[in-house]
Amino acid sequence: MSDDPRRRVPRTDAVLADPQVADALARHDRATVKATVTAAQQQAREGTISPDEVVAATLAALPTRASSLTPVLNATGVVVHTNLGRAPLSPNAIQAVTDAAGYVDVEMDLTSGVRSRRGAATLDALRAAVPEAGDALVVNNGAAALVLATTALAAGREVIVSRGEMVEIGDGFRLPDLIASTGARLREVGTTNRTHLRDYAEAVTDETGCILKVHPSNFWLGGFTSDVSLTQLRKAGLRVPVVMDLGSGLLAADRALPDEPDAASALRDGADLVTASGDKLLGGPQAGIVLGDADLIHRLRRHPLARAVRVDKLTLAALEATLAGPGTPVTDALHARADDLLPRTRRLAETLGREVVAVDGRVGGGGGPGVPLPGWAVEIPVATVPRLRRPEGEGVAVVARVDDGRGLVDLRCVPPASDDDLARALRAALAAPTAADTKPDA
Ligand SMILES: *Cc1c(COP(=O)(O)O)cnc(C)c1O
Numbered sequence: 266m267s268d269d270p271r272r273r274v275p276r277t278d279a280v281l282a283d284p285q286v287a288d289a290l291a292r293h294d295r296a297t298v299k300a301t302v303t304a305a306q307q308q309a310r311e312g313t314i315s316p317d318e319v320v321a322a323t324l325a326a327l328p329t330r331a332s333s334l335t336p337v338l339n340a341t342g343v344v345v346h347t348n349l350g351r352a353p354l355s356p357n358a359i360q361a362v363t364d365a366a367g368y369v370d371v372e373m374d375l376t377s378g379v380r381s382r383r384g385a386a387t388l389d390a391l392r393a394a395v396p397e398a399g400d401a402l403v404v405n406n407g408a409a410a411l412v413l414a415t416t417a418l419a420a421g422r423e424v425i426v427s428r429g430e431m432v433e434i435g436d437g438f439r440l441p442d443l444i445a446s447t448g449a450r451l452r453e454v455g456t457t458n459r460t461h462l463r464d465y466a467e468a469v470t471d472e473t474g475c476i477l478k479v480h481p482s483n484f485w486l487g488g489f490t491s492d493v494s495l496t497q498l499r500k501a502g503l504r505v506p507v508v509m510d511l512g513s514g515l516l517a518a519d520r521a522l523p524d525e526p527d528a529a530s531a532l533r534d535g536a537d538l539v540t541a542s543g544d545k546l547l548g549g550p551q552a553g554i555v556l557g558d559a560d561l562i563h564r565l566r567r568h569p570l571a572r573a574v575r576v577d578k579l580t581l582a583a584l585e586a587t588l589a590g591p592g593t594p595v596t597d598a599l600h601a602r603a604d605d606l607l608p609r610t611r612r613l614a615e616t617l618g619r620e621v622v623a624v625d626g627r628v629g630g631g632g633g634p635g636v637p638l639p640g641w642a643v644e645i646p647v648a649t650v651p652r653l654r655r656p657e658g659e660g661v662a663v664v665a666r667v668d669d670g671r672g673l674v675d676l677r678c679v680p681p682a683s684d685d686d687l688a689r690a691l692r693a694a695l696a697a698p699t700a701a702d703t704k705p706d707a
Contacts, residue, residue, distance in 0.1 A: 273316040274309045277302055283320045289327050301326045337654075338687055341666040342626035342640060342675030344598045347435065349664060351544040351551070351630065353594045353678075354583055358549060361586035362579050371578040384581040390588040391556065394516050397532035399559035402566055403552050403584060407512060407542035408434065409574035410553030411477075412447055414508050414538055417568040418561070419449035419474020425505075427460040428453050429492055430479040434512075435630060440479060449474055458490045462497050475506045478536070480513065480526050485634050499535025506561055509536035513632035514547035514554065521599055522546075522633045528556050537561055543584055546632055548593025550583035552576055598678045599628065603639045609676050609684060610641040616688055617695060620644045624668070626677045642666075642673035645695065652694040660690045 280286055280302045290298055305322040308314045314322050337349060345351050354362070365371070374381040382388075384403060391401035404410050415424050424444055431453070433439045444451050452473070454464040465476060478495065498507055515527035525546070528539045538561050543552030553574070555565060565571060587593060607621075614621045626638035645665065650672045653663040661683070666673045679687055 274306050275316060275319050277306070280305075280319055280323060285324055286320060289324065292331065293327060298323075298327065335662050337662040337664050338683055338690070339678040340653075340663050340674045340676070340687065342624060342638070342642065342673070342677045343629040343666075344595055344626065344638070344678055345545050345629035345632075346678075347630040351542075352548045354550065355548065355587060355593045357589065357591075358583040358586040358593075361582040362550075365578045365582035369578055369582075371581065384576070384578075384585075387581045387585040387588075390585050391516075391554065394588050395528050395532065395556050397529050398556035400557070400562040402555040402562050402571075403543070403576045403581065404555070404571070404574040405553060405576055405580075406551050407510075407514075407540060407545075407553045408438070408443060410540035410555050411508075411510050412443055413553075413565050413568065413570050413574055414540055414555060415444055415449050415475065415477065416447040416570050417565045418506055418508070420447055422449060422474035423452040423468075423470070423472045424449045424474055425452045425454055425465060425468045425476045426479065427455045427464070427492060428457050429455060429460055429486065429490070430477075430481060432479055432481050444477075455492075458486060458488065460492050462493050462501055465493060465498065466501060466503060469503050469505055473505045475508050476503070477508050477510065479510045480632075481634075495531060495534035495536050506537040506558070507535060508538045508540065511539050511541040512545065514541040514543060514545040514549075515632070516541075516547065519546070519599075521638075522628065522636060524636070525632050528554075532557055538565075543580070543587075545630065546595060546599070546628075547587065548595030549587035550580045552580050552584055594678075594680070598626075599638065601638075601640065601677050603641065606640045606676055609681065610643060613674070613676070613684065613688055613691070614643045617643065617645075617691055622671070622673070624673055624675055626675055638677065640675060640677050642675040643691075645672040645674060645691070647672045649691075649694050652697055653690060656690055656693060657697075658693075660693055661686045663687060663690050663694075 302323050305319045308322060309316045309319050339346055339349050372380055372383045387403060388401045392398055404413055431440055441451050452468050454460060454468045495509065509531045511526050511528060511531060513525055515525055517529045518527045519525065528541060531539045536557065538555055538557035541554045543549040543554055555562060610621050621641050622644050624640060624642040626640050628636055647667055647670060650665045650667055653665055656662060666675060
């Protein structure tokens with residue numbers, strides 16, 4: 266009688282009949298599951314695993330999520346982290362996305378059964394949030410809002426921009442190139458550090474499509490500088506539309522960010538249109554928001570390009586829910602006080618036998634360059650940081666920060682409900698031997 270383990274490798278239909286594998290069949294394509302079973306059987310035949318482990322190996326090899334995007338805990342202290350998907354959605358917004366995922370009445374009035382205005386409730390919510398705006402429009406992202414505004418108002422004509430506001434938004438994308446792509450001509454005025462009202466006044470001609478003001482959200486200028494405010498432009502009565510690119514997406518002033526412009530103030534001060542992102546300080550989904558003069562918004566909405574940058578139903582749903590409140594994870598993280606972060610940070614440090622250090626969090630790609638957000642972090646070895654990102658086994662992925670030769674775990678952007686998961690992940694990563702540990706102590 267032979268006890269060759271290769272003979273005991275379970276048959277495919279037996280593996281597929283296992284309750285957990287059957288469960289996985291509901292979530293994965295049948296061919297994927299079968300190929301995974303075949304691979305596990307092969308391992309058993311080769312003796313790398315025992316025949317009893319075929320089911321477990323199949324389950325372990327199947328992707329645990331339907332998409333390859335891996336959820337992470339953001340322990341960087343950077344609130345709007347572009348590489349980590351910017352704003353995490355609020356529970357309400359997540360629910361709204363789920364509700365909107367199937368067939369929904371995004372463009373139908375269920376009472377009459379006829380077509381209705383797409384996303385009307387979201388636009389109403391924006392107008393309610395910014396009463397200074399005559400109308401609102403939502404497009405795919407902030408850059409699309411800016412391109413649509415300059416195209417609709419100035420294609421074939423001139424857009425006047427101060428040289429102090431010629432920004433690169435990130436990843437090599439530059440404002441002058443974006444504007445050039447619309448077929449509008451850029452008319453630069455002033456100098457890098459100083460632009461005066463007369464610079465604008467002298468540049469306005471019959472060829473002017475609009476004046477564009479851009480909030481330099483990722484840098485700040487100091488020293489011998491001057492720029493022209495919206496109020497000054499309004500008082501000058503230049504008779505051309507003024508578009509303000511806010512970037513950050515603050516709808517109303519926020520005391521935590523005194524220098525950050527907001528949509529309501531910009532419209533009050535004289536901007537005819539403002540454009541902003543949905544997934545920065547607003548804390549919602551990726552979107553571009555345009556607010557302001559109803560006639561100008563009408564021109565944007567009717568422009569053919571508007572159809573190409575149209576926003577989907579999931580975004581409309583998430584944005585409406587974000588605006589309905591209460592609060593967002595971004596506002597919570599932004600306003601988290603050092604005093605409130607300290608007890609959580611101490612608890613984590615004590616369970617790990619580590620030190621608490623004072624650190625400054627950052628607003629991030631969303632704005633407030635140079636605005637420190639005072640808080641605390643647990644200091645860890647730099648060598649542990651990559652291990653936290655790629656945990657072994659079930660643990661959650663954690664992105665910590667490296668600063669000045671130290672690994673830092675900042676709880677500002679970690680939901681308190683995830684503190685235990687974070688502690689487990691840190692314990693596992695700290696316990697694993699690192700190259701540094703094997704070196705003799707200096
Ligand atoms: C972020 C930003 C943009 C681009 O917005 P996206 O939503 O990323 O497309 C444009 N202008 C300014 C000033 C910004 O800060």
